[in-house]
Amino acid sequence: MNLKVYWDSGVVVQLGETTICLDPQTTKIPYDHILISHAHRDHTAGFLALKPKKYSTYPTIDIFEAVTRRKVNNVKRLSYGEKVKIGDFKVFVYNSGHILGSAMFKIETSEGTVLYTGDLNCVDTLITSAANNVQCDILIIESTYGNSGLVFPSREKIYRSMVRWVVEKICSGKIPVFYVYPVGKAQEVIRLLNEFIEVKVAVHPTIERVNRVYSRLNIKLQASTVQPKKGLVAVYPTYSYGSQKISGEVSAFATGWALRFKNKERFFPLSSHADFNQLLNFIKSVNPKIVYTVFGFTSQLAKHVRKKLNIKAKPLQI
Ligand SMILES: [Zn+2]
CATH class of the missing domain: 3.60.15.10 (Ribonuclease Z/Hydroxyacylglutathione hydrolase-like)
Structure with a gap:
């Protein structure tokens, strides 16, 4: 051979x-x-x-x-x-x-x-x-x-727990912020928020640039680069965690590695693998x-x- x-x-x-x-x-x-x-x-x-x-x-x-x-x-x-x-x-x-x-x-x-x-x-x-x-x-x-x-729960189960978490935080007057990979994961989270919760989504400019590519390929995502405030959900790149101060922020992470984290409330095992x-x-x-x-x-x-x-x-x- x-x-x-x-x-x-x-x-x-x-x-x-x-x-x-x-x-x-x-x-x-x-x-x-x-x-x-x-x-x-x-x-x-x-x-x-x-x-x-x-x-x-x-x-x-x-x-x-x-x-x-x-x-x-x-x-x-x-x-x-x-x-x-x-x-x-x-x-x-x-x-x-x-x-x-x-x-x-x-x-x-x-x-x-x-x-x-x-x-x-x-x-x-x-x-x-x-x-x-x-x-x-x-x-x-x-x-x-x-x-x-290293086995994930079903995607439906993870989606449900993310939606529930966002609704709970908004109802208690907080601003939920997801820190995720800006290519792929961010767009999946935005689509989830668009489909299941009537809430405006604020995003980082890098995510917005990727969203525009998705939109050209007919995957419409409702999100804009406005400043996060009460009543909104934000989706930001993981690397920006801690670099800005959003008053009233409660942060969460969506990554397969959440399997290994103890704090199940803020870490969702949503993986692209x-x-x-x-x-x-x-x-x-x-x-x-x-x-x-x-x-x-x-x-x-x-x-x-x-x-x-x-x-x-x-x-x-x-
Ligand atoms: Zn990859």
């Missing part, structure tokens, strides 16, 4: 003369072709690399440009369901369910198919649909929540001969795949 899959500041798939690097973590990349799975900061360094040809989805490029206010050059825009030829490989683009525009890439080679999930979510949300199940020979899967015990059980179910459903794990609990997930599913598995990153 000459097909190689390895880690070199990103996931590399190589056969003969053709090499692709997926989600490189640096701009200094010695490869000619880069695939970028989604618009989160820890996956988008490759957009700023000058020489290589970049490939990503329309929303991913638009969100990246809106957040960074930088233009991506030498890029091919792709849609779900599309196929593109890169050297001797054929690359297919599928929905990974993580955030708007997030993609999984299936790479067809003469020695079998490789599926790279990027960040993955296996349940429907108010904005995104669950990831596609795509059969493959080699699976490269994220393992952010790839350890036993698959949990441990969903990762194992996804792996089973795509039927790979070998699994490589990347990001997060790589060795733990690989161990569970070997033991529970009896499939060859190992971490790609050392």
Whole structure:
């Protein structure tokens, strides 16, 4: 077998003369072709690399440009369901369910198919649909929540508890403020507030810029950059927590890592990733001969795949 899959500041798939690097973590990349799975900061360094040809989805490029206010050059825009030829490989683009525009890439080679999930979510949300199940020979899967015990309650249950918390705080004269990831999570929380509570939503300017991209893609979000005050709910980036004083503020956080926090009232385990059980179910459903794990609990997930599913598995990153 000459097909190689390895880690070199990103996931590399190589056969003969053709090499692709997926989600490189640096701009200094010695490869000619880069695939970028989604618009989160820890996956988008490759957009700023000058020489290589970049490939990503329309929303991913638009969100990246809106957040960074930088233009991506030498890029091919792709849609779900599309196929593109890169050297001797054929690359297919599928929905990974993580955030708007997030993609999984299936790479067809003469020695079998490789599926790279990027960040993955296996349940429907108010904005995104669950990831596609795509059969493959080699699976490269994220393992952010790839350890036993990291299992989320149902999304409906989490949504209900968030709505209840907001109503309670507004009724007691407070200003509820959610601190969340500004791309993906913020828009899901705003959609939840728009759909289930008739309340105005105040947002940070960065979130507003991302919302405009969503709106261009027909996902309407009612929110504006007004100053938070009584009767409003605010949605702000996590990094801005503590940097401003909002009188009457009660803060909350929506992140999968809330599973580990004791204060259940203010921490909601709303995640854009698959949990441990969903990762194992996804792996089973795509039927790979070998699994490589990347990001997060790589060795733990690989161990569970070997033991529970009896499939060859190992971490790609050392
Ligand atoms: Zn992500």
